Amino acid sequence: MVKLLIIVVQEQDFPRLSSAFTHNHVLATKFCTEGLYLNKKNITLMVCIPKEREEEILNYIRSSCTEREEERQVSEFNGMTMVDVTKSVKVGGATVFFMDVDRMNKY
Amino acid sequence: MVKLLIIVVQEQDFPRLSSAFTHNHVLATKFCTEGLYLNKKNITLMVCIPKEREEEILNYIRSSCTEREEERQVSEFNGMTMVDVTKSVKVGGATVFFMDVDRMNKY
Amino acid sequence: MVKLLIIVVQEQDFPRLSSAFTHNHVLATKFCTEGLYLNKKNITLMVCIPKEREEEILNYIRSSCTEREEERQVSEFNGMTMVDVTKSVKVGGATVFFMDVDRMNKY
Numbered sequence: 001m002v003k004l005l006i007i008v009v010q011e012q013d014f015p016r017l018s019s020a021f022t023h024n025h026v027l028a029t030k031f032c033t034e035g036l037y038l039n040k041k042n043i044t045l046m047v048c049i050p051k052e053r054e055e056e057i058l059n060y061i062r063s064s065c066t067e068r069e070e071e072r073q074v075s076e077f078n079g080m081t082m083v084d085v086t087k088s089v090k091v092g093g094a095t096v097f098f099m100d101v102d103r104m105n106k107y
Numbered sequence: 108m109v110k111l112l113i114i115v116v117q118e119q120d121f122p123r124l125s126s127a128f129t130h131n132h133v134l135a136t137k138f139c140t141e142g143l144y145l146n147k148k149n150i151t152l153m154v155c156i157p158k159e160r161e162e163e164i165l166n167y168i169r170s171s172c173t174e175r176e177e178e179r180q181v182s183e184f185n186g187m188t189m190v191d192v193t194k195s196v197k198v199g200g201a202t203v204f205f206m207d208v209d210r211m212n213k214y
Numbered sequence: 215m216v217k218l219l220i221i222v223v224q225e226q227d228f229p230r231l232s233s234a235f236t237h238n239h240v241l242a243t244k245f246c247t248e249g250l251y252l253n254k255k256n257i258t259l260m261v262c263i264p265k266e267r268e269e270e271i272l273n274y275i276r277s278s279c280t281e282r283e284e285e286r287q288v289s290e291f292n293g294m295t296m297v298d299v300t301k302s303v304k305v306g307g308a309t310v311f312f313m314d315v316d317r318m319n320k321y
Contacts, residue, residue, distance in 0.1 A: 003209075004220075004311060006111075006153070008136055021250055023291040028250040029222055029258055036128055036135040036152070044136060044153075045250070046220070046258070048311065058212070065214050077130040097111060097155065098209040102217075102312040105272070107279050110316075113218075113260070115243055143235055143242040143259070151243055151260070165319070172321050184237040204218060204262065205316040 002104050003054060006097040007045040008033070009065055013092055014043045017064035021047075026057060038074060038089065048104055058096070067093030109211050110161060113204040114152040115140070116172055120199055121150045124171035128154075133164060145181060145196065155211060165203070174200030216318050217268060220311040221259040222247070223279055227306055228257045231278035235261075240271060252288060252303065262318060272310070281307030 009017055021028050031044040049057055070091045075082045116124055128135050138151040156164055177198045182189050223231055235242050245258040263271055284305045289296045 004313070018250055019296075022289060022296075025251075029256070030248040030250055031138055031245055031258070034137040036125055036137055037132075042136070044138070048309075062214050067214065075129060082126070082129075094214045095155075096212045096214070098211070099111070099206065099313065100209055102314055104312070105310045107276050107281065107308045107310070138245055141244040143232055143244055144239075149243070151245070169321050174321070182236060189233070189236075201321045202262075203319045203321070205318070206218070206313065207316055 001051045002101045003049055003051050004099040004101045005045075005047045005049065005054075005057060006099065007047065007061060007094055008035075008096075009043050009045065009061075009094040010092045011041055011043060013065040013094065017045075017060060017094075020060040020064055021045075024056075024060065026053075026060070038072060038091075040091075048101065054098075061094050061096060065092060065094035067091070108158045109208045110156055110158050111206040111208045112152075112154040112156065112161075112164060113206065114154065114168060114201055115142075115203075116150050116152065116168075116201040117199045118148055118150060120172040120201065124152075124167060124201075127167040127171055128152075131163075131167065133160075133167070145179060145198075147198075155208065161205075168201050168203060172199060172201040174198070215265045216315045217263055217265050218313040218315045219259075219261040219263065219268075219271060220313065221261065221275060221308055222249075222310075223257050223259065223275075223308045224306045225255055225257060227279040227308065231259075231274060231308075234274040234278055235259075238270075238274065240267075240274070252286060252305075254305075262315065268312075275308050275310060279306060279308040281305070 029046045033044040069088050072089045136153045140151040176195050179196045243260045247258045283302050286303045
């Protein structure tokens, strides 16, 4: 059974994850994306794997992407208008969505 | 239960939708995309939400994205070759796909 | 019933596929993407179609995208470090993922 993983990863963690995937023949498609809230570039990867490799892939993600706190300017709504505030936000880390694929064909 | 919404929105409607999402802490990932038929830039958002927020999110989309008619040059096949024709096409508005997510992890 | 097709297609095959889709009123959203392993630009299309059109769409893909061998430099891990090797790799062709869509709305 085939699974589609959508992985949103921060730019600073991408080189390590990309190299883990390349070493281990994980085929991925890379999208240059942006997080809406922090207005910050990130990278979204689409990976299709057999269900048995799920834990292996998650291990690459866990060891490449770490969450940490950073001071950042964000736009927030104060009830009246949008204001820029400095906030300690979590950056880094990855978000992974697991989707079922009906079928996958190659031509 | 978690839902993945894929929202294709026109450029002119994006600022309003983006601001509604930011105000209401809807986390979204932004992809710069293009509609194939009209050859026109648009924006695709990937939003992951708990099922209970579905109607709320749709309300932000409904009130930010409106469909309207515009004159545009499109390429059409006239049976012999591709020709440029001026057509009144619908622009604006959004298309929303609702997908099931097996699970979602953060690292 | 509605299906979401995610089609990863090579740059050189895209014009033919795009023209087949435009001729036949297949609405698609285009993402500029990159294959991680070969570090090569490609194009990802998201197409939403009624289930009955599945075979028709696959026919457009089959006749537009052909796989062929090419010599390419790829980075591989030789057990010690990453090395550049010339390999005969398959290029062209398309990968298609079929996903179920819960529902689809237009606004």
